[in-house]
Amino acid sequence: MGSYILTAGLAACTGVSWEWTETQLLRQAQHWPKLLVLFCLEMMLLYCLKLSRGRGWESFVLPLFFLGLLFGSWISLACLGCSHRHAQEEGWFFRDFPEDSGMSWNFQLDLVAWRLFPYQLPLLC
Numbered sequence: 001m002g003s004y005i006l007t008a009g010l011a012a013c014t015g016v017s018w019e020w021t022e023t024q025l026l027r028q029a030q031h032w033p034k035l036l037v038l039f040c041l042e043m044m045l046l047y048c049l050k051l052s053r054g055r056g057w058e059s060f061v062l063p064l065f066f067l068g069l070l071f072g073s074w075i076s077l078a079c080l081g082c083s084h085r086h087a088q089e090e091g092w093f094f095r096d097f098p099e100d101s102g103m104s105w106n107f108q109l110d111l112v113a114w115r116l117f118p119y120q121l122p123l124l125c
Contacts, residue, residue, distance in 0.1 A: 009038070010028060010035070015031075016028050016031065017093050021050070031091075034091075034092070041069070044065075045061075045062075045065050048065060049061055049062075073092075073093075109114055
């Protein structure tokens with residue numbers, strides 16, 4: 001399972017499907033800047049997890065890390081003076097998102113058992 005997740009992540013990062021062939025590995029290696037960024041982010045995540053181990057905030061590392069990636073990417077673009085469109089053209093961001101069909105709020109909030117929410121909060125910590 002771990003190797004599948006690793007190869008799927010590399011394929012998503014570089015846009016090149018993963019196969020154990022020489023040509024595909026060479027195509028993956030052509031995207032070395034993206035792979036370097038991916039490696040650095042992974043090392044940073046592992047370091048943050050190591051620092052948080054045994055402390056009360058270990059469960060917050062992963063959500064904050066992944067949310068931080070969003071903000072970090074926008075801050076990096078702004079500091080480099082790069083537009084979102086240019087980053088998409090270079091393959092750093094996904095190009096095609098599905099059209100919003102207006103069904104994003106297809107559930108009714110009045111059906112949520114809000115009275116149970118406070119009892120779930122201690123389970124998050």
